[in-house]
Amino acid sequence: MMRSVKAFAPATVANVSCGFDILGFPIDAMGDYVEVTRRDRPGLRVVSIEDDGGKLPWEVEKNTCAVAIQAMLESYGKQVGMDIALRKGLPLGSGMGSSAASAVAALVAANRLLGDPFERKDLLPFAIVAEKAACGAGHADNVAPSLLGGFVLIRDYHPLDVIKLHVPKGLYCTLLHPHFELNTSDSRSVLRDSIPLKHSTIQSGNVAGFVSGLYQEDFELISRSMRDVIAEPYRAVLIPGFYEVRESLKAAGALGMGISGSGPTLFALSKGSEQTAAMxxxxxxxYEGIGLGVDVYFSAINTVGAYVLEEKN
Known part of the structure; x- marks a missing residue:
């Protein structure tokens, strides 16, 4: 019987331009770490949170890691005692799936501690419960790719239907994280409740084109399909320099650029990593011209998702 397990879950890019709320993928560059330790008494405790700037809740009913594990234990049918230690590798409110990575790492660690009673895909509903607790909406476009790896399509929620897509060889991601925080609630508030039929048709065509481009490894088709007419036009105004950065990245060789999740992080895809330095x-x-700092990350597409780092007996 294992005494403790540490797991890592990667950052994610959700929406992926045309795939609003239905497409996502993880990156290799960064993520969150969770260690779960068995304790004699039943119940969960959050015993450590590092590198969050003191912002995350320690209460079991509010902490993303604990909410995810509690949902899993309810399905497991036994209340097992666990201590939870979280180390954040992702900035909060960044649009890189911060809450999702915490929940997924916690689930992978706790599941291994129990002897892996759940298949990887069966952990997804528990991660969605945690996302709803953290963000107010149980979307899967961050938790699914962080858990499963690769490009993921959320076809439906009722019932949940998640599909792993092909990852073309040589597809690379560059992340730009400008130094300001953008709340998900603010990004959601600017969206429209309805969209014109014309925009629905355009968006559907771009999603189909993007998925086809992945399978055909057609980078030009991927590039042409990276156009969002539903969310990006309204969210872009919340991100300083958005259009200037997009044009400069395209000129430097990017296939396209979009908003990662609800922002403010931007992502760009490229064929290979040769263009990343110029981008x-x-x-x-x-960003220097508008007085903002920015962190830049380069990464291949993570194809394995979250994984166990260490086990102790």
Missing amino acids: AKAAEEI
Whole structure:
């Protein structure tokens, strides 16, 4: 019987331009770490949170890690005692799936501690419960790719239907995280409740084109399909320099650029990593001109999702 397990869950890009609320993928560059330790008494405790700036809740009913594990234990049918230690590798309110990574890492660690009674895909509903507790909405476009790896399509929620898509060889991601926080609630508040039929048709065509481009490894088709007419036009105004950065990245070789999740992080896809240095320089110059710092990350697409780092008996 294992005494403790530590797991890692990667950051994610959700929406992926045209795939609003239905597409996502993880990156290798960064993520969250959770260690779960068995305790003699039943019940969960959050015993440590590092690198969150003192912002995350320690209460079991509010903490994303604990909410996810509690949902899993209710399905498991036994109340097992566990201590939870979280180390944040992702900034809060960044649009990189911060709450999702915490929940997924906690579930992978706790599941292994119990002897892996759940298949990987069966952990997803518990992660969605945690996302709803953290963000007010149980979306899967961050938790699913963080858990499963690769490009993931959320086809439906009732019942939950999640599909792993092909990842083309050589597809690379650059993340730009400008130094300001954008709340998910603010990003949601600017969206429209209804969209014109014309925009629905355009968006559907782009989603179909993007998925086809992945399977055909057609980078030009991927590039043409990275157009969002539903959310991006309204959210872009919340992110300083958005259009200037997009044009500069395209000129530097990016296939396309979009908002990661609800922002403010931006993501760009490229064929290979050769263009990343020029893309980073172009973005940094624009942000410097508007008085904002920016962190730049380069990464291949993570194809394995979350994984166990360490086990102790």
